[in-house]
Amino acid sequence: MDNYWEAFKKVSFRFYRLLTRLVLHIIDRLIELTILTALSVYYVAETVILTFTPSFLRKLNSVRDKVVLITGGAGGVGQELAIRLARSNAKVVVWDMNEKAMENLKEKIESEGHKLFIYKVDVSDKEDVYKAADSVKADLGPIDILINNAGIVCGQNLLDLPDYMIEKTYKVNVLSHYWTVKAFLPDMMRHKKGHIVTMGSLTGMLGTYKCTDYSASKHATIGFHESLWVELKTHGFDDIKMTLICPYLINTGMFDGCKPKNINMLEPKDVAKRIILAIRREEVFVTIPGFLRFVLPLKNFIPAKLCWAVMYRVIKGPQSMMGMRNFKEVDAA
Numbered sequence: 001m002d003n004y005w006e007a008f009k010k011v012s013f014r015f016y017r018l019l020t021r022l023v024l025h026i027i028d029r030l031i032e033l034t035i036l037t038a039l040s041v042y043y044v045a046e047t048v049i050l051t052f053t054p055s056f057l058r059k060l061n062s063v064r065d066k067v068v069l070i071t072g073g074a075g076g077v078g079q080e081l082a083i084r085l086a087r088s089n090a091k092v093v094v095w096d097m098n099e100k101a102m103e104n105l106k107e108k109i110e111s112e113g114h115k116l117f118i119y120k121v122d123v124s125d126k127e128d129v130y131k132a133a134d135s136v137k138a139d140l141g142p143i144d145i146l147i148n149n150a151g152i153v154c155g156q157n158l159l160d161l162p163d164y165m166i167e168k169t170y171k172v173n174v175l176s177h178y179w180t181v182k183a184f185l186p187d188m189m190r191h192k193k194g195h196i197v198t199m200g201s202l203t204g205m206l207g208t209y210k211c212t213d214y215s216a217s218k219h220a221t222i223g224f225h226e227s228l229w230v231e232l233k234t235h236g237f238d239d240i241k242m243t244l245i246c247p248y249l250i251n252t253g254m255f256d257g258c259k260p261k262n263i264n265m266l267e268p269k270d271v272a273k274r275i276i277l278a279i280r281r282e283e284v285f286v287t288i289p290g291f292l293r294f295v296l297p298l299k300n301f302i303p304a305k306l307c308w309a310v311m312y313r314v315i316k317g318p319q320s321m322m323g324m325r326n327f328k329e330v331d332a333a
């Protein structure tokens with residue numbers, strides 16, 4: 001009888017322990033769900049309100065006296081960024097391979113009474129990046145804003161892409177971000193402030209004709225940016241801001257020969273203005289134009305064959321890209 005009683009007590013105790021654990025687990029989940037619901041309501045409301053609040057009513061950070069480094073800053077969007085940031089009294093640093101274009105830009109900016117700091121750097125070469133980063137730190141101290149803007153495109157179908165151009169595209173469009181971030185992030189972490197801006201592309205959200213190298217490299221760039229964002233947030237570096245910019249085609253020459261059917265090419269100065277606004281607002285993710293942010297994810301919800309039909313018949317993506325200019329011109333640039 002005693003044995004039965006002992007066994008009963010044991011089973012009851014185990015059952016009680018299991019029940020307690022289950023109840024605690026349910027309470028834990030309910031608390032999580034309540035917090036998540038509250039956060040969802042708060043963040044969605046915040047986004048909706050901020051979206052419809054005119055810029056002049058929104059809090060904007062100043063870039064005055066901030067050290068801003070722009071890679072590929074002598075090219076289309078880069079130079080528009082440099083000019084506008086210099087006019088806002090930021091200390092602008094441009095890294096580019098194209099010395100002549102940098103000299104011209106420096107002359108233009110200095111003729112307006114502002115300063116520009118230029119360094120010839122090949123961002124695809126990590127030793128060059130680390131060396132130049134040391135020089136910038138010695139000359140200007142730690143940087144406040146890093147804009148990873150340099151990019152190249154080849155514009156050929158896969159079998160026509162020379163191997164070295166595929167490698168070069170990845171080195172410039174993706175790997176360079178590792179080198180620049182590794183060079184400047186430690187200072188940002190030490191000072192618990194900073195801002196990293198990544199130039200992605202809408203082709204990084206949707207595979208594009210003649211862009212097996214470029215589009216894939218931009219997908220990788222977006223993955224790099226988002227993963228780094230998660231790492232920084234996980235480790236409490238909320239004061240290091242990150243902004244991902246994904247623009248449509250821009251009239252800089254990079255996509256010369258393309259003939260967009262539905263949306264006109266963007267102008268580099270408009271893209272630069274939007275990027276600066278995003279930096280000043282600490283926006284996390286920006287597509288240009290903005291409505292495409294809601295359109296592109298639809299590809300995940302519709303059948304793939306319908307996605308292709310929309311791409312070919314409505315957006316006419318492949319047809320727009322057919323005439324894209326030859327890679328040799330890029331190589332020679």
Ligand SMILES: NC(=O)c1ccc[n+]([C@@H]2O[C@H](COP(=O)([O-])OP(=O)(O)OC[C@H]3O[C@@H](n4cnc5c(N)ncnc54)[C@H](O)[C@@H]3O)[C@@H](O)[C@H]2O)c1
Nearest residue numbers: 072074075076077096097122123149151201249250252254
């Ligand atoms: N032009 C577009 O349609 C478009 C669309 C979406 C995204 N983007 C992205 O925007 C960014 C800027 O594009 P853009 O149109 O102004 O390009 P651009 O060709 O006008 O300028 C790019 C600049 O990067 C420099 N550069 C290239 N390789 C370099 C290297 N290894 N090291 C240092 N500098 C290097 C070039 O000398 C040039 O000054 C790129 O990342 C591009 O992928 C462009």
